[in-house]
Amino acid sequence: MMKNINYFVLLLLIVTSFGCSSDDDGTLTVDESLIPGTWEVTSVVSNDGRFSGTVENIPITGSFTAEGKNYTAVITFVEGTGEAANTYTSTGGFSLDITVQIPTQDPVVVEEDFPDYLGSGTWSVEGNNLITVTLDQQTNFTITNLTTDTMALAVSLDEEVVVDNTTFTLDGTLEITLSKN
Secondary structure, eight states, X not given: OOHHXXXXXXXXXXXXXXXXXXXXXXXXXXXGGGSOEEEEEEEEEEEEEEEEEEETTEEEEEEEEEEEESOOOEEEEEOOOTTOOOEEEEEOOEEEEEEEEOTTSOOEEEEEEESSSSOEEEEEEETTEEEEEETTEEEEEEEEEEOSSEEEEEEEEEEEEXXXXXXXXXXXXXXXXXXXX
């Protein structure tokens, strides 16, 4: 049936959406001086993903979760001097096990590799948002925790994505934890 096509389209949709914007809820005062340095990605998780769309005139809704593994991603944040912008570079990546659940169907788990997680670009802080810009693509991460050795970020998924002429609506949160070297 169209079950396999639906899962493929949906997984492609979810995998391409992990660089979305995040809302600033203003609950954390961020000490920007704690950000410069080298950070290792230690956890990437999404437990509340939801999707909806229509495929071949059939409405489809469901949920997804994602859990990272095989972490090799390292991100170095450098504070700019004078009028120079703050910059970051990253190496390595991770894998995500994405579980898609459509009611009345068996869950499907697919592993997706992210070999070069962020690339390089500039960064800034506005309120409790860490904003990265890579090749003119801006990503807003909400900083949910920041200490001298741990940074926790959240990215809200709240968007419409078109895959193979089908529009899907995604929402949920991707949570990323980093440890400072």
